[in-house]
Amino acid sequence: AQSVTQLDSQVPVFEEAPVELRCNYSSSVSVYLFWYVQYPNQGLQLLLKYLSGSTLVESINGFEAEFNKSQTSFHLRKPSVHISDTAEYFCAVSGTGEGNKLTFGTGTQLKVEL
Amino acid sequence: GAGVSQSPSNKVTEKGKDVELRCDPISGHTALYWYRQSLGQGLEFLIYFQGNSAPDKSGLPSDRFSAERTGGSVSTLTIQRTQQEDSAVYLCASTQGRGRNTIYFGEGSWLTVV
Numbered sequence: 001a002q003s004v005t006q007l008d009s010q011v012p013v014f015e016e017a018p019v020e021l022r023c024n025y026s027s028s029v030s031v032y033l034f035w036y037v038q039y040p041n042q043g044l045q046l047l048l049k050y051l052s053g054s055t056l057v058e059s060i061n062g063f064e065a066e067f068n069k070s071q072t073s074f075h076l077r078k079p080s081v082h083i084s085d086t087a088e089y090f091c092a093v094s095g096t097g098e099g100n101k102l103t104f105g106t107g108t109q110l111k112v113e114l
Numbered sequence: 115g116a117g118v119s120q121s122p123s124n125k126v127t128e129k130g131k132d133v134e135l136r137c138d139p140i141s142g143h144t145a146l147y148w149y150r151q152s153l154g155q156g157l158e159f160l161i162y163f164q165g166n167s168a169p170d171k172s173g174l175p176s177d178r179f180s181a182e183r184t185g186g187s188v189s190t191l192t193i194q195r196t197q198q199e200d201s202a203v204y205l206c207a208s209t210q211g212r213g214r215n216t217i218y219f220g221e222g223s224w225l226t227v228v
Contacts, residue, residue, distance in 0.1 A: 006156075032214050034217075036217075043205075043219045043220065043221050043222065044157075044205070044207075044219040045219070046216045046217070049214075049216070051214050090156070090157060094214075096214070101145075101147070101159075101162045101164070101170060102147070102209075102217055103159065104149070104156065104157040104159070105156065106155070106156030106157075107156040107157065
């Protein structure tokens with residue numbers, strides 16, 4: 001079984017400032033890692049994912065996350081946030097075996113202020 | 115349809131009544147999840163269906179909650195004798211079943227128990 005910890009429930013940040021949303025996971029097997037985003041009044045959607053290969057993955061809107069196996073982390077970063085990045089961000093983990101279910105963290109509310 | 119469809123989108127029910135929430139997954143997706151999202155809370159896993167395997171019911175909060183998936187497609191989440199603490203958004207999601215695949219969420223069913 002896997003578990004995910006998102007220590008920060010809320011992260012306020014000013015526009016154009018950098019941000020890091022932390023995610024740590026626990027698993028006894030190899031994992032896939034994901035970040036999902038939920039914009040206000042919208043459903044959840046995939047932001048980016050790590051499956052294999054390069055440990056640094058990027059999204060189309062400037063976010064990136066780095067898989068760190070030794071620290072069991074998958075922190076999400078953006079060097080300069082925009083007001084439109086205000087949303088709730090969920091980290092998730094799945095074992096790599098067939099049929100492994102996806103386990104989510106409790107989410108981090110990112111609030112970008114002017 | 116192209117996405118995960120849930121109905122009803124909104125439901126107001128009286129305490130003690132039973133409710134049924136329906137989920138139509140994306141065609142061909144073998145795995146289906148139900149999650150609950152309460153105000154200010156993260157995603158709470160409820161139940162996971164994967165192909166013909168026995169469902170993972172480990173997240174159901176009480177025996178008032180049950181779910182079935184007929185013909186490997188449509189799923190119904192039933193809440194019996196609803197309580198006010200059951201008020202939440204119930205999210206359904208589907209995926210092709212492998213951990214590496216993106217999970218697609220429906221818009222959710224808002225349940226309010228009065």
